[in-house]
Amino acid sequence: MITGAHSIIYSSDAEADKDFFKNILKFPNVDVGHGWLIFGLPPSEIAVHPAAENGLHEFYLLCDDINLFVKEMAEHSVVCSAIQEQRWGSVTALTLPGGGKLGVYEPKHARP
Numbered sequence: 001m002i003t004g005a006h007s008i009i010y011s012s013d014a015e016a017d018k019d020f021f022k023n024i025l026k027f028p029n030v031d032v033g034h035g036w037l038i039f040g041l042p043p044s045e046i047a048v049h050p051a052a053e054n055g056l057h058e059f060y061l062l063c064d065d066i067n068l069f070v071k072e073m074a075e076h077s078v079v080c081s082a083i084q085e086q087r088w089g090s091v092t093a094l095t096l097p098g099g100g101k102l103g104v105y106e107p108k109h110a111r112p
Helices: 014-024 066-075
Strands: 029-031 037-039 060-062 084-086 089-095 101-107
Touching: 014 037, 066 089, 066 101
Parallel strands: 060 101
Antiparallel strands: 029 037, 084 089, 089 101
């Protein structure tokens, strides 16, 4: 039935952000024409949280070692926020070249 998931990140500098995913994170990709890149993602998971309204969504990347991830991003001059400890994981937010923020966390919870 379902074969995957497709997420969209909107950016005021899409070319810079596509370069980041391609060259820094080294995500596999295909060009579907006219420079539109679709990136493959590592295995994913989804959680459903209660909310007062519908239509709110969040997107995070997961890593095995948040401290190492932040260090590697610094080597590429990618700014990450201070690591926050939450009950569900250690969390940072990186600033994409286009200026947007993207959450990254090392989960403390079991993975499906």
